[in-house]
Amino acid sequence: MRIAATPSPGPEQRIAVIGAGIVGACIAHALRRRGADVVLIDRDEPGRGCSFGNLGAISMSSVAPLAMPGVLASLPSMLRDPESPLFLPLGYLPRALPWLLRFLASARAAKVAEASRTLARLHAGAVAAHQALAREVGVPELILQRGQLHLYPDSRAHAQDEAAWRLRASHGLPFTLLDRPGILELEPHVGKRYTVGVFLPDDGTILNPLRYVQAIVRAFAARGGEVRRDEVRALKRDGDGWELNSGRGGEHFSRVVVAAGAWSTRLLEPLGIRLPLESQRGYHAQFSGCAGLVSRSVVLADRKIFLAPMEDGLRVGGTVEIAGLDRPPDMRRARLLERIVRETFDGLANATATHWMGHRPCMPDSLPVIGPAAEPGLWLAVGHGHLGMTDSVNTARRIADGMLGPDAESSLLP
Secondary structure, three states, X not given: OOOOOOOOOOOOOEEEEEOOOHHHHHXXXXXXXXXXXXXXXXXXXXXXXXXXXXXXXXXXXXXXXXXXXXXXXXXXXXXXOOOOOEEOOHHHHHXXXXXXXXXXXXXXXXXXXXXXHHHHHHHOOHHHHHHHHHHHOOOXXXXXXXXXXXXXXXXXXXXXOHHHHHHHHHOOOOOEEEOHHHHHHHOOOXXXXXXXXXXXXXXXXXXXXXXHHHHHHHHHHHOOXXXXXXXXXXXXXXXXXXXXXXXXXXXXXXXXXXXXXXXXXXXXXXXXXXXXXXXXXXXXXXXXXXXXXXXXXXXEOOOOEEEEEEOOEXXXXXXXXXXXXXXXXXOHHHHHHHHXXXXXXXXXXXOEEEEEEEEEEEOOOOOOEEEEOOOOOEEEEEOEXXXXXXXXXXXXXXXXXXXXXXXXXXXXXX
């Protein structure tokens, strides 16, 4: 992760933010809040990309990168087991190989420790930041702070995650080990499979990620920001600024922020900016008619599956599929999530489920790229993986501080 250090000239210049997911929406709002002239551009409605299907976790405890020591041993199962939590279709292996080699290199102990320190810095204060932003944009009810509960079948399964728990402890993140009665005290509907739990009290949940993004964008527009539904096809230098080529033709901006998620490489590679970015394809199943089944974010840690209470039901998601942007969704993975949750929790017999797949932008070391590119006036906020919701407000502050200088009066972050 790169953090901008030198502010650019003042807020009177025109800025384009490409991408209206949670990260781009927060950046546009932060820049406009400080007086910049900002246009927020996306080919879809704000929040309709991977932010729509997010599990809503504000997960400050997620300081373990995706690539951990020992991941090499799991590679054969990734290639042959479509029900694996981390799956790579064999036909996509040639295209994924450069990214995969970087991913495996990132699993070295020293790299993991460095990535963990960076993630902890980026996550710091995230729940308070979201609470402040949600109040400002008029949706404080969407932020639930009831912690996060990780579940294991037994002590042996818990021990397999020992390295991740050591990382959390090293950053001072509080957690409590629970037995079966302790689990049921927090979540009484958990099935008999799970006998060991770990409770992280400081994490939170966003109860409707789409409504949250829409509220941020409305607040941005109410402050005079422009929201535009259009597809940016290309970027190129234009004097001391940038030309965006879209459905409107060419248009000049003083500065540009690329926050287009997994599609960012299609804009950056023609400029010679090559990021090792892959789509971390994620699936979810959304149940209706089951309010109250869980009261906080719950992780079935042995299966890498997350559950979250939503305004309109229960959402279950997880697994990582490395298969690119163009391959059709494999909804067997969403149905697998649905089946596992039905087997684990009572109370879903009459609940119906819908399925979804989205593209989360993933760097091999799990660290996003945040800050100025080598090209003057071009800024990047890409590669947040499954932690875009967690890190969006903090990322926005870093971009706004870098472009416009620190905001001494900002109340959004501690």
